[in-house]
Amino acid sequence: MSNLDRRGFLRHSAAAAVSLGAGLSAVPSFQAGQVGSTSATSTATMPTGKIGKLIVSRLISGGNLISGWAHSRDLRYIPELQRRYNTEEKVLETLALCEQNGINAIIADPAAKPMEIFAKHWKQGGKIQWIAEGHPSPTDLISNVQASIDHGASAVYVQGVIGDRWYKDGTFDKLAKLLDHVRSKGLPAGMGAHKLDVVIASETSGFKPDFYVKTLHHTNYWSARRPEQNLDVVENPYDNYWCMDPEQTIEFMKTVKTPWIAFKTLAAGAIPPPSAFDYVFANGADFACVGMFDFQVAEDAQVAREVIAKHQQRNRPWYG
DSSP: OOOOOHHHHHHHHHHHHHHGGGGGGGSOOOOTTSSOOBOTTSSSOOBEEEETTEEEESEEEOSHHHHOOOOOTTOTTHHHHHHHHSOHHHHHHHHHHHHHTTOOEEEEOGGGOTHHHHHHHHHTTOOOEEEEEEOOBTTBSSHHHHHHHHTTOSEEEEOHHHHHHHHHHTOGGGHHHHHHHHHHTTSOEEEEESSHHHHHHHHHHTOOOSEEEEEOOOOOSTTSOOTTOOSOGGGOTTOOOSOSOHHHHHHHHTTOOSOEEEESTTTTTTSOHHHHHHHHHHTTOSEEEEOOOGGGHHHHHHHHHHHHHHTSSOSSOOOO
């Protein structure tokens, strides 16, 4: 695909999804010992990796199609538009499309009540794995996480805003208890962050999560962070950057041998998928979490397959 802004990509995706079937026979195959195996339950294949005992597609769906939450800069109508488009029927259709294209996992916030939708999807024969965001409170580390586990989560991680804020507040060490609780239930436990300092603190403190969920995107887009914008991501009122330190993140993650899910890879839709996927997979991410409408799933999956095949050999080894 040529360079394409997000609006152009949206228009292009609907048409491309129809014609993609003919091109799937050209998808590169992956042999044992390469980047990952392929999903045997999907119509199309997707490279996979392991997070704990889970076999997870290298491309993971974001959960905003369920929550309706969306970074939208100054276009304040976008979250409401997304909620109106993504009805329950449309979400179920999108989950099915994800699985048909080899995407077997989704990251979703339990506050958005995805449990009912997942229950229907699973009852209909779907197998998608739910990686739940963990939203503990300082006075109750466990209840929110346990609710997700009780409703079928396959893994749980500390949501990135929580990791950032608790690190800044000096209460970061409390999160070790949450990770231990998730692991005690036999599930992979992860740590999320926008700030690289959170990952560094986790490593130096010996938290040993089963995976990290850390932002990564390049800054070659017009609304990227300006030099005078120095606030932490979660305090940024301009809603135009999500990874303050991509170069430093890439360098530090070379020293980390834990599977890494990169998120905000498209900078909330500002970066076309071919450019975004090439950047994150070339620079060490093992998985990419991407928000997708139904008409974007097939093309995003195809782009991911092509990019991953291109970067089987890279500076940071593939983990998972």
